[in-house]
Structures are given as C-alpha cells and as structure tokens.
Amino acid sequence: MNIEEIEKEIIEEFELFGDNWEEKYEHIIDMGKNLPKIADENKTDKNIITGCQSRVWLNTELKNGKMIFTADSDAIITKGMVAIIVRVFNNQTPQDISNAQLNFINVIGLKEHLSPTRANGLLSMIRRMKQDAKNLMNGSNNNN
Amino acid sequence: MNTTENIRAQFPILNKQINNNALVYFDNAATVQKPKQVIEAIENYYYNSNANIHRGVHTLSRVATELFEQSRKTIASFFNVKNSQQIIFTSGTTDGLNTLVQSLSKSVLQKNSEIILSTYEHHSNILPWQLWAQHNNGKLKIIPLKENHSLDLEKLEQLITPNTKIISIAHVSNTLGLITNIEKVKEIAKKYNLIIVLDGAQSAPHMKIDLENLDVDFFVCSAHKMYGPTGIGILYMSEKWLQELPVSKVGGGTIKTVSFEKTEYEQGALRFEPGTPNISGAIGFAEAIKFTNIVGITSIYKHELDLVNYAQKQLNELPEVIQYGVSKEKAGVISFNVKNQHPFDVGSLLDKYGIAVRTGHHCTQPLMKVLNTQGTIRASFAIYNTKQELNYFIEKLKKVITMLK
Secondary structure (H helix, E strand, O other): OOHHHHHHHHHHHHHOOOOOHHHHHHHHHHHHHOOOEOOHHHOOOOOEEEOOOOEEEEEEEEEOOEEEEEEEEOOHHHHHHHHHHHHHHOOEOHHHHHHOOOOHHHHOOOHHHHOHHHOOOHHHHHHHHHHHHHHHHHHHHHHO | OOOHHHHHHOOHHHHOEEOOEEOEEOEOOOOOOOOHHHHHHHHHHHHHOOOOOOOOOOHHHHHHHHHHHHHHHHHHHHOOOOOHHHEEEEOOHHHHHHHHHHHHOOOOOOOOOEEEEEOOOOHHHOHHHHHHHHHHOOEEEEEOEOOOOOEOHHHOHHHOOOOEEEEEEEOEOOOOOEEOOHHHHHHHHHHOOOEEEEEOOOOOOOOOOOHHHHOOOEEEEEHHHOOOOOOOEEEEEOHHHHHHOOOOOOOOOOEEEEOOOOEEEOOHHHHHOOOOOOHHHHHHHHHHHHHHHHHOHHHHHHHHHHHHHHHHHHHHOOOOEEEEOOOOOEOOEEEEEEOOOOHHHHHHHHHHOOEEOEEEOOOOHHHHHHHOOOOEEEEEOOOOOOHHHHHHHHHHHHHHHHHHO
16 A cells, blocks of 8 residues: 555544544554564664654665664653654655655544644654655665 | 632643543642633733733823733732742743853853752753853762652752852752752851842642741742743842842843943843743733632642642552652652552543653753662642542552552
8 A cells, every 4th residue: 555545544444433542542552562663772772763652663674675664662642652653654665755744643633743843753754755756766866 | 719620620730631531630730720711811912902012102002011010019929029020930940940050150150160969950950050060060969869859958068169150950850849948058058158049839739838937049939830820920130139149031121222332231020031931921920820829829838738748648658659659748649669660650540530740850860870770650639639639640540450460
C-alpha cells in the first residue's frame, strides 16, 4: 500500500470511534504497546529526539530503496502517535515520505499532538523522518 | 459573603468549557486566574487615566502617578511594610532575582564568594546565582532534602564557610508545596551574619507574610500568582539595603541630574525602576491585593490547606499513586506520579476531561534528579477550587489509570 492508502485505512479505523475520545485514546495506547521496538543498541544519543516532556527514539534504515523505521518513546500516548506515523511511513520510498502531507492526522482529530506546545517530540520526529528521507535522496543523487 | 460560589462568580474564565467539560483549573501555581475587578481596573486605567508617570505637570500624568504610587502603598501595607519605598516594582520574581544578583555582585559578592540555595529551588533562583558564580569563581552550596522531601536544615550550618555571603531560598517549594522553616534559616543566618533572600513566588499567594516581622534582607514575588496580572512583581529590600544597594539597571526615571561626566541618582524605590514602568500592571496588582484582603489571606490558606489534605488523603487510597512531599502543612500544591506511567500521559488524558494540571519537571530539574523521576504531576489550588472539583479529578484520575494499564 502507498502512503495515501494507509492514511485512508487509518481514517476508516478511527471513524468507528465517532466522538468517543476515550475509545480513540485506548486505541492509540494499544498501538503504542504494539509498536515494533527499536533495538536497544539503536537507543543512542544520536537517535534520541528530545521533547520537553517526553522523549522519542527513532532509527532509520534503507532496505531495497524503502525506508524502515523502528522507534520508542517513554510516554505511551506519544508512543501510540509514533506507531501511527511509523505505520504510514514504513516501507515507503524516501521520495514519497519527503512529499507526504500527513493530513490524515487532522482528519482523525489528533492534530493537537503536532502542536509545538505539546512538547512531546512528535513534531520533531516527523521532521527528522522527512530530513532522513531527503538526505537519502540527496545521497543517492550524489552517487549517480 | 465570601462563599466559594460568590468567589467563583468573580472569575469569568471559570465558566469556560474545555474539551466539552467544565474547566477544572488546578494549575494555579503556574499562574492563577484573575477576578474581574483586576481585569476591569487595568481596562479602566487605559480608558481613563493613561499617561506617563513621575514627570508630567499635566493632570493625567498626576492622576497616573498617584494611582501608581497608591498601588505601591497598598502592596506595602499588605506585606506590613511601613515605608512603601522598600517595595520596588519588577517584572516578576525572575526579574527581581536577576536584578538583585547584579546589584549584589557590585557590593557584597566577591571572587570565591559562596551562596547557599536549597534542593527545591526553581530555576529562577538558581540560574542568576550560577551565572554570577561561573564568571567569578563563586560556589553554590545546596541544602539537601530529608526522607520526607522537606529541607534538612540540620545540615545548613555545615555548608557555611568564611566565604559564604548569602542564603537565597524558596519560602515554599513550587513543585512540592512544602513550606521552608524560615525562622530556623534566620537563626543560623544571623549567627553567621549572612544575607537572606526569600523567594516568595509560591508563598505570597497562599500565606500571610509580614515582612516587618519576618526581617529578611530581600523578598521577591510575582503578581500573576496572586490574582494579579502577568509582567509585574516586587523586590522588597530592608531599610538598610534601600540606602546601600548599588543599582544594576539604569535609565530614565532613576536620576536627579545627569551630565556626561556624572549622574546623581534618585532616592528610594525610583532608583531601581529605570524606564517607564508597568503602570497598569501595578494598578492591577494592587486591585488583586484588595481582592485578597476582602477574602482574607488566612481564609485562603485554610481553604487551600483543606483541599490539599483532602487530595492527599484521596490519593493515598490509590495504590498506583506515589506522592511527593506529603505534609499536613502545605501551601496549595500536591505532587504525584502514577507508578510506571509517564506524567505526560496522565496529564494529557486529564486535559481531555477538562482538568488542567501541570506535568513535567516544573522548572526544578535538580529536584527531579533527587526524587529520581523525569517529572511529576502537580495539582495546585486557589481560593475558587472546590471539593467537588477534587472528587471529579479523583474519579477521572482512576479512569485514566485504567486506560493506561
């Protein structure tokens, strides 16, 4: 599936909760618990994204031209949000990740988590993912 | 009648809905909400009396000057300070401490001087001293905590050396709500002839403070934690320091005569208030003091202490909760964590229920290190909070704990 298809799938999933934010958050927490964990050796200072309140670890690899992310966070809601983004971006090309708008976050009513005042490291994580994607694109251009 | 209902009616913001729930505002230690008298006093000043002060011959300037100086007197009298000139307007506690450190660095502080702080200082009472110390080979000595998180003042005396000049200490911990035994600190400070700087940011909103009898060298606080506006606070200094403390910030309003060779400075408070001050802020601050006087600061203390003790008792019944700095005598603050849960998660979910608490390190990172946690959840109370709100908070906290399990 491409990024847009996964976004659509997530939107449909969240539509089931309607206005019930409690169920929505329970779902986010569940996703956080099921996030494929970053290997301990990759929980390095280089991979840490510091928000004021919660921290995110993110590791990026490139396999067969697709980006593979593993991550973790010390706060479970942040971890759930990280899991959603990783689900959208995993196995996508650097080009697609770099161009992604992620409008679905607004649609599923979780935009507040991307506000800079949340200080949860999530916004910085998305920036890092896109930056990593751009770096890989530039890197491959240089190789040509 | 000062019923909680009547008091709540004076705070327009308390009618707000947050995330489709009635607002429960438990972040009062960060900043407290404002009664409409304060909002109206500021508005009224700009509608009817705005002019620059201390310099105009025209009527409005005289009116504004009078309002400003009357505000100083109202605040002085609240703190039982006879000479209102001892009350210097600042932009808040942080500004007061920065100004003070700058001035003391021109007189008392020398290379190698030592300053004593406590483990539970907020960053504003650490960083100005640390910055000075870094440039002057100075040293900060820290009063440790006891098991129950209160200050271990038995250890204070052994921190003192011939180089110690100042004890700068929080009257109340912003994170824990614990009250410093200032009489004990004074007893030791007097014995060694040390200067006492009392950080009243978290005590002035909750407790009767009589500066005349307290007899410390300096005292700072912020209006916005005392039902007043942001951007204004005071630096109090004893009569002796009012005469002797060098100025550190200069500019218009602080002088009698200026030439390019020499300047003669004003006497009293004006010497420390360069530039056009926060006139509307001072007026709003005085109005907040009037509000506090009508309700009564001792009633405020008692009301908040009831809430603190009720909350501590309720939280104690939840096995998942760890509380910090539990005490029967506190100033409006409780601090806790849910075992194995990040404070950010608990705070985010409580917000969904309309409950505003503070999560994180509360600008006291050294304290967090001693408590061995990344942060805590802090609920802090004001005169308008109720037991019903606390019951709602406990009910939702239980729900949040289940959600996060």
